[in-house]
Amino acid sequence: DADVTQTPRNRITKTGKRIMLECSQTKGHDRMYWYRQDPGLGLRLIYYSFDVKDINKGEISDGYSVSRQAQAKFSLSLESAIPNQTALYFCATSDLGNTDTQYFGPGTRLTVL
Amino acid sequence: AQSVSQHNHHVILSEAASLELGCNYSYGGTVNLFWYVQYPGQHLQLLLKYFSGDPLVKGIKGFEAEFIKSKFSFNLRKPSVQWSDTAEYFCAVKDTDKLIFGTGTRLQVFP
Numbered sequence: 001d002a003d004v005t006q007t008p009r010n011r012i013t014k015t016g017k018r019i020m021l022e023c024s025q026t027k028g029h030d031r032m033y034w035y036r037q038d039p040g041l042g043l044r045l046i047y048y049s050f051d052v053k054d055i056n057k058g059e060i061s062d063g064y065s066v067s068r069q070a071q072a073k074f075s076l077s078l079e080s081a082i083p084n085q086t087a088l089y090f091c092a093t094s095d096l097g098n099t100d101t102q103y104f105g106p107g108t109r110l111t112v113l
Numbered sequence: 114a115q116s117v118s119q120h121n122h123h124v125i126l127s128e129a130a131s132l133e134l135g136c137n138y139s140y141g142g143t144v145n146l147f148w149y150v151q152y153p154g155q156h157l158q159l160l161l162k163y164f165s166g167d168p169l170v171k172g173i174k175g176f177e178a179e180f181i182k183s184k185f186s187f188n189l190r191k192p193s194v195q196w197s198d199t200a201e202y203f204c205a206v207k208d209t210d211k212l213i214f215g216t217g218t219r220l221q222v223f224p
Contacts, residue, residue, distance in 0.1 A: 042216040
């Protein structure tokens with residue numbers, strides 16, 4: 001969905017490096033989410049935010065942090081990347097006023113060597 | 114907390130075959146249910162959703178799903194698949210403020 005963008009789309013990094021993944025949306029939604037996708041495990045929620053001042057941990061938040069810089073921007077950071085954080089990362093947005101259906105960005109493929 | 118089970122991990126069909134993918138959630142009450150599709154190399158797209166009303170929900174591209182409360186199920190169906198339906202399919206249930214996803218079913222359709 002072109003309304004939700006993620007940068008970078010692909011990233012290869014080394015163990016111990018700090019990485020930031022960015023998500024921007026033009027849908028005007030208040031709610032934003034970060035997921036990681038691993039083969040055979042589906043999507044697992046890392047963090048979510050219902051507005052600029054609201055940040056919540058998801059199922060697998062250890063090793064990650066987030067920042068909600070504005071309604072339209074939600075960044076995910078890996079402070080010290082490790083190989084088992086190699087995955088496909090998706091950002092999503094939703095609007096509680098519209099049944100809270102989530103809309104996903106194109107994903108960031110992260111490889112940690 | 115809710116959980117979602119998708120028992121079919123990998124399904125292989127020929128074009129024109131009928132499709133049914135299973136999805137079960139863990140407990141009842143009011144549930145909001147979703148099916149998302151991920152085509153190769155693409156992001157997740159909403160296929161259909163159930164919030165209330167008619168338990169037979171029609172989505173895009175000829176897909177439908179039936180909510181059966183007594184069976185805690187929300188199976189996805191399509192009467193005749195096409196090669197272009199090759200994708201991974203995810204069932205999800207809304208748990209308070211979050212979506213809980215199943216592990217996905219990979220569908221391969223051969224011409």
